[in-house]
Amino acid sequence: MSYLRNFVSSRCLFHHSILPSVNTSACWHGSRTRLFSTTKISMTIMPAWVIDKYGSNDVLRFTRNASFPVIIYPNEVIVRVHSAGLNPLDVSMRGGYGAATMSMKRDPLNIKQSGSEFPLILGREASGVIMECGLDVKHFRERDEVWAAIPPWKQGSLAEFVVLSANEVSHKPKSLSHVEAAAIPYVATTAWSALVNTGGLSKDNCAKKRILILGGSGGVGTFSIQMLKAWGAHVTVTCSQNAERFVRGLGADHVVDYTAGAVEEPLRALEKFDLILDNVGGDTELWALNLLKPWCGAKFVTLVTPFLQNTDRMGIADGMMKTAATVATKALKHLVKGVHYRWGFFAPSGPALDEVREMVDAGQVRAVVEETFSFSQVPQAFEKMEKGHARGKTVVQISRGGDDL
Incomplete structure (x- = not known):
């Protein structure tokens, strides 16, 4: 039928x-x-x-x-x-x-x-x-x-x-x-899941917060810059030198060139952040969490996780157990230092896109x-x-x- x-x-x-x-x-x-x-x-x-x-x-x-x-x-x-x-x-x-x-x-x-x-x-x-x-x-x-x-x-x-x-x-x-x-849609719902659902940000609490986006010239980064600026946040971005004008045109307040040397050095010289969105992965988390404000509810949210790699390599059951142990260990390790470690994931959501549509039609976000x-x-x-x-x-x-x- x-x-x-x-x-x-x-x-x-x-x-x-x-x-x-x-x-x-x-x-x-x-x-x-x-x-x-x-x-x-x-x-x-x-x-x-x-x-x-x-x-x-x-x-x-x-x-x-x-x-x-x-x-x-x-x-x-x-x-x-x-x-x-x-x-x-x-x-x-x-x-x-x-x-x-x-x-x-x-x-x-x-x-x-x-x-x-x-x-x-x-x-x-x-x-x-x-x-x-x-x-x-x-x-x-x-x-x-x-x-x-x-x-x-x-x-x-x-x-x-x-x-x-x-x-x-x-x-x-x-x-x-x-x-x-x-x-x-994909970058918007990914950013929304990471920044709103996991990071706890919203248009009502974002004003004057300091946000760092690691890897800001890609799809998720470019959308996140615009959304956060529309909500009144101060946004710092890492990208290559030839992308600096591009991300500044989207609203980035401060840009750090990762091709000029160890990016953590110029970032340490800045005021600490309320939230870090990591689109890069690798050894980033070894130094990036030290850039957060301690004991203020600051969060490090990474979109580069080993979850799918673990399940592909070890199978569903063992991979999920390995993943749970890894994230729990890392979260506890950083919690005792006064900051929160979180993983972000892409989450399809029509209601989130409804919110984004209003921002787009209001001229706050562009494709x-x-x-x-x-x-x-x-x-x-x-x-x-x-x-x-x-x-x-x-x-x-x-x-x-x-x-x-």
């Missing part, structure tokens, strides 16, 4: 221009009349970039025969993707990073065979138009323009359509194009798109991502939109 409902209503919404159609009929929904294709093949498949195994860039494969997404739960929506944002996580997932944890999330009872996630569609950000709503969806309707950050255990946005839970979706900012909107690629250039987009040293986001334009609306 669910498949039949998707089969009929999806055609009432869109005509696939990419696939051949045999006949066109009219579908009435309320007072509106829409065209739909009656070609059976266009109702069951879609174009997408997939991987059939983990590996380097050559595992990326374009297909016109990817399975069309189907609504299974009543709180889900199908979104036609106009643009998809890429992140370093996509490159890591292409190589198998987090595969053990993602497999457990997709199949908690371990019923399916190994490799059942393939063909896998990458892409953690999407901006597009709702094609269909599940029966329990109340806050969205067909044709709404939306944006979303996609959980890594779900099929991604490098396809013409994607199915998502309604609580992962938010109405797109009216001031942004789809290309611009696709550059924000930072470094380069845009066409749908046929996905491998080139991944190659660009692998080079690193980003000055903003890489976006893939899936569909130009308009004709089907």
Whole structure:
């Protein structure tokens, strides 16, 4: 029944221009009349970039025969993707990073065979138009323009359509194009999870707080600078010298060049911080926590954690035990020094994107798109991502939109 409902209503919404159609009929929904294709093949498949195994860039494969997404739960929506944002996580997932944890999330009872996630569609950000709503969806309707950050255990946005839970979706900012909107959701929800959920910051308590962002010129860093400045914080950023003008243009108050030598030396000369957001990892935590104000509730929040590496290497049970022991040990070690050590994680959230949308439309946050690629250039987009040293986001334009609306 669910498949039949998707089969009929999806055609009432869109005509696939990419696939051949045999006949066109009219579908009435309320007072509106829409065209739909009656070609059976266009109702069951879609174009997408997939991987059939983990590996380097050559595992990326374009297909016109990817399975069309189907609504299974009543709180889900199908979104036609106009643009998809890429992140370093996509490159890591292409190589198998987090595969053990993602497999457990997709199949908690371990019923399916190994490799059942393939063909896998990458892409953690999407901006597009709702094609269909599940029966329990109340806050969205067909044709709404939306944006979303996609959980890594779900099929991604490098396809013409994607199915998502309604609580992962938010109405797109009216001031942004789809290309611009696709550059924000993943980095915004990651920053929101780290700074708000884990760090305890908000627009009401952020004024005059001193924040240090280690690695500020990437996607999460550039969004965090803008959000924190909108909330009245003083923001210090580490980045390379050639990115200084870029991050200052986003609002950074003080910039430290990590290419000029040991970055901890100039940072020690500054007033201590209320919160540090670490996008770098490595040996950073060996010295960075000494930059926090002791016994004032100051926090060090790192987004570079060994959680997925532990589960990939040791298995789910042992990896989680190892992870729990590690974070507990580090938290206790630093707590006795008067500072808090925390791990931050990406957490998809439609409500968080609602808050971000208001900031975007108010002109407090802007999209930072470094380069845009066409749908046929996905491998080139991944190659660009692998080079690193980003000055903003890489976006893939899936569909130009308009004709089907």
